[in-house]
Amino acid sequence: MSSQAKCPSRGGYEGWIIGESSPERSIVLFSQGSKPRTGMYLLVETDEGCVLGVVERVFSGNLVIGDKVRDHEELEALTRYPDLRDRTYRYGVVQWITLLGPLLSRQTPLSPSMPPEPGRHVYRAPPGTLSLAFRGSGPEWVRLGRLVSDGGVEFSINVNKLGRHLAILAVTGGGKSNTVCVLAHRIVGQLGGTVVIFDIHGEYAAAGELVPGRTGVKEPKINPFSLSFPELLRLARVPENAHNQERILREAWKALIKDYRNGTFQMKPGKDFLGHLAEYARMNVPPGVKQDSLYGLLNRLDDIRDYYGGVLDLYAPSRLEHYIEPGKLNIIDLSSVDEFGADAVVSHYLRRLLEERKRWKTTRGARGYPVPVIAVVEEAHVLIPREEDTLTKYWSGRVAREGRKFGVGLVLVSQRPKNVDQDVLSQTNNKIILRIVEPQDQRYVQAASEQLSEDLMRLLPSLNPGQAIVIGSMTRIPALVQIDLCPARTGGTDIDFRREWEQYHENTGRDVLEEISTL
């Protein structure tokens, strides 16, 4: 099919092009019977062929009741005007997206270069045409939901483009976790893909077997011998100006790792990793460093044990694929650690995924991590913040830049987009944007998204849960989508306070409820 394709044969028209157009936008006056909605797809014939566009905004007015009326009695009289409703008009702004030919023949969409002529009819794009445009055209396409404008039309995304990363952004309750659930479910369940979710609040972990037989819920564990020194420093929270403490820790770490590599490290019964590290610190105080600094450091090591002793585990798998298992949905339950611990765990595994995938590539599969991975980072505004430096910010930046080459796709999830690092956010070529209310968040998202026009942005506050604007290379053209409800529901629903109080009293077996109701 050439790009010169004619519009598919059609029923009645929806309206006419009026006023001045550009190749990107037109004003359409809708005919009386038309029920225009935002997100509706329209076609217009031009000299270049049939062009597909989407309604971005709709306005309505009445010829009889203008906006200059101020007199109540006059208005009363006007409302009695015969056939008042027939004098209602609707017009809308339509964004022209692509010539239809390339879209239907699965080539790269091609923007029109000529504006449609005034007076031309516009037509509703038939469901069959939209299905061809939005349905997957190969096994790498998975279903995400349906078009909001045409509920019968399935919407799929190209999973191979997740190497160019994805941001899922919305207010709390907008439908982010449900979207992650749908994606993970389809990628693992349908394609046998590998996904890891860094589950800050433990909500996915609580949801159980999201993909039956292929879900692994993991405690946050790091084998200490796979730590990098900056990770250890971050865990110990050694302040930046505490140079002596840092030096002692560095020497202790070097000595310990050396023994481990030489096979001379001896694990003493009843002593955990931090106990061993403390011993190495005592034995390796560099010359000229005061004992005070040593005690300061030993206190910090005790603090690590108090905060997240369980995270550093000598028995944790040292091979990455024993922790993040290929072909599975791996849920790392971070609900038991604070944000410092979460930062250490998330950055550690992002770093190792990237390094091991590089190793896989450079050794042609002899060593390294054997399959591409999609890594989901929830609460991205905390772990990848705009204002501070965190290890996760550094490593997600690296993954954002290099992950595509090596097969690590990053999925950022946040309800505070304006607090997410702009650099990392802009590297996410794909976006699923659900309801966003805050103007600053909207502007920030728009600045990080090429395809999000002012008009599309205006839609964001009025989206219902699960309704999303999907943009980026994983979709052929931007779309307004109703995301499917995840077959395996995630948590995150509100606590039923009343019910849980009632249960408490039922369980304690006292007849308080009756007393209460008589108060």
Ligand SMILES: Nc1ncnc2c1ncn2[C@@H]1O[C@H](COP(=O)(O)OP(=O)(O)O)[C@@H](O)[C@H]1O
């Ligand atoms: N695609 C959807 N279709 C219908 N309802 C949805 C959809 N997504 C979310 N919801 C509703 O919104 C609630 C919150 O969704 P959730 O994904 O937990 O939001 P978030 O993670 O953004 O806070 C869900 O419990 C569900 O009732």
Ligand SMILES: [Mg+2]
């Ligand atoms: Mg959520």
